[in-house]
Amino acid sequence: MTGTSMTDAARSLATKGMLADPGDHFRGRYEVERKLRVEDIEPVRRRLEAADAVPFTLGNTETDLFLDLADGRLEANNQSHTLRVMEPSGRVLWISKGPRPDECVAMDLADYDKALAMLTSLGFAEVRRITKRRDIYFLGDLHVTLDRVDGLGDFVEVAAMTDDEADLPRLRDKIAEAAAELGLDPRGEESRSYREMLFG
Numbered sequence: 001m002t003g004t005s006m007t008d009a010a011r012s013l014a015t016k017g018m019l020a021d022p023g024d025h026f027r028g029r030y031e032v033e034r035k036l037r038v039e040d041i042e043p044v045r046r047r048l049e050a051a052d053a054v055p056f057t058l059g060n061t062e063t064d065l066f067l068d069l070a071d072g073r074l075e076a077n078n079q080s081h082t083l084r085v086m087e088p089s090g091r092v093l094w095i096s097k098g099p100r101p102d103e104c105v106a107m108d109l110a111d112y113d114k115a116l117a118m119l120t121s122l123g124f125a126e127v128r129r130i131t132k133r134r135d136i137y138f139l140g141d142l143h144v145t146l147d148r149v150d151g152l153g154d155f156v157e158v159a160a161m162t163d164d165e166a167d168l169p170r171l172r173d174k175i176a177e178a179a180a181e182l183g184l185d186p187r188g189e190e191s192r193s194y195r196e197m198l199f200g
Contacts, residue, residue, distance in 0.1 A: 017089025
């Protein structure tokens with residue numbers, strides 16, 4: 001890659017609020033994660049920095065709009081469709097999870113207002129809203145998320161994505177090892193989503 005193209009690539013990442021190329025970190029049909037409540041995320045950040053984890057995004061505020069049809073069929077089927085906007089980068093994601101526990105598909109969208117208008121025209125409506133401050137680090141092939149969620153407190157998520165369903169047990173073991181190395185107390189593990197914790 002030439003110096004010019006490298007500069008262009010870095011500029012393209014920066015416009016999306018990214019400090020590093022995500023590579024394959026967010027590719028795959030399945031996401032394995034462990035979420036743990038912590039009293040303070042800063043000691044975990046120091047351990048990540050000591051382990052030479054790569055910052056991906058820092059200082060983002062994410063607002064998640066959970067959308068469903070009027071009959072509530074997505075929630076009834078253990079599915080969630082979320083429109084996420086990140087500030088200050090302005091990056092927009094459309095995220096679909098479920099109905100199986102590890103299923104997750106996400107894609108970038110160009111314009112938040114247009115995306116919401118399109119989804120509204122298709123019959124979707126906002127049913128929940130969650131705001132959080134989020135920093136993401138890459139630790140090998142895992143991503144570690146430091147969250148401060150309005151109304152809930154501080155959490156750390158250690159996660160990985162894959163297209164290979166057979167690889168899920170290995171990833172679960174690897175995530176458990178990484179959580180232990182980061183000093184996360186397993187007694188703080190939380191299996192519920194932020195939506196479930198806030199709204200039941």
